[in-house]
Amino acid sequence: MKLSLLALVVGFLLDLLLGDPAWIYHPIRLIGNLIAVLEAALRRVFKVIPAETARNPKIVRFKGKAKEQAHLEEKFHKREFAAGTLLAVLVVFISAGIPLLLLLAAQWVHPYLRLALESLLCWQLLATKSLKDESMKVYRKLADNDLEGSRKAVSMIVGRDTENLDASGVTKAAVETVAENTSDGVIAPMFYMAIGGAVLGFFYKAINTMDSMLGYKNERYLYFGRFAAKLDDVANFLPARLSALFMIAASFLLGMDGKNAWRIFRRDRLRHASPNSAQTEAVMAGALDVQLAGDAWYFGVLHIKETIGDDLRPIEPEDIVRANRLLYATAVLALLVLAAVKGIFL
DSSP, X not given: OHHHHHHHHHHHHHHHHHOOOTTSOOHHXXXXXXXXXXXXXXXXXXXXXXXXXXXXXXXXXXXXXHHXXXXXXXXXXXXXXXXXXXXXXXXXXXXXXXXXXXXXXXXXXXXXXXXXXXXXXHHHHXXXXXXXXXXXXXXXXXXXXXXXXXXXXXXXXXXXXXXXXXHHHHHHHHHHHHHHHIIIIIIHHHXXXXXXXXXXXXXXXXXXXXXHHHOOOSTTTTTTTHHHHHHHHHHHHHHHHHHHHHHHHHHHHTTSOHHHHHHHHHHHTTOXXXXXXXXXXXXXXXXXXXXXXXXXXXXXXXXXXXXXXOOSSOOOTHHHHHHHHHHHHHHHHXXXXXXXHHHHHO
């Protein structure tokens, strides 16, 4: 237990120092490849090929009377859900099982070999520096008045359509993704690693990666990705709220508007379709005294969303820098608290 705590600390420090070097094939990419391969295979096995890629149109086109068509569509959607559920189960167990076997083998050789390996795995599960680096690319483009470049840079870290965003829209998108990924990319994996080491960390990241790839409410994934999306909601429920509390405390420590962060968190933390995403976004909006969220375009479709925070001042590119300061302070504070709790009770 003590060695796994040390591995978490070493992994965190490696992440702050090195981030995600381009020359390392990131294990999350391997999980993403696994998801893509299993999706294609399971769609064929369960005969739920999406309409846009189906070679046999009979698989996805329903003919006949309305009642018969509705029955066929219901059966089709049930198969989609079953295929997606099986995919989720396979992905999480493979993603956690392989690190477990590697760590057991390393432990058999020597405990310190396991420590070294687990430290490297913990490093790969954290995204503090990479989140800052990618969002700062957006900041630098905005600072150079390169709107087109900033749109391209922010498109690399958000899921929404960015081609028509103005400078404030680009800035808002970058700040929001820093806020959301403070939980998803840093505090949540840290939380699970504090409980169960790198193995549980990979278990969580597999769930989170599935949600990012399959958790869309469109025709292709509404049923196929439903189980993965709900699993992600469950896995992030507690970490998202802990992340928000750590972020509020960090905003006080940094001299930001901590009182407003707490106020907006209490008021706006559920203003999102996801039960978790608005938790840290609300804190970020309050700490910066800006308004986030609101309507956004995804794959050419306008999604009507509530706003988060009060429009006390216009958002500006410098808010990306402030958001990253809050990210780092929150990450360090969370590490100290989680390490202390694990050291005392686990």
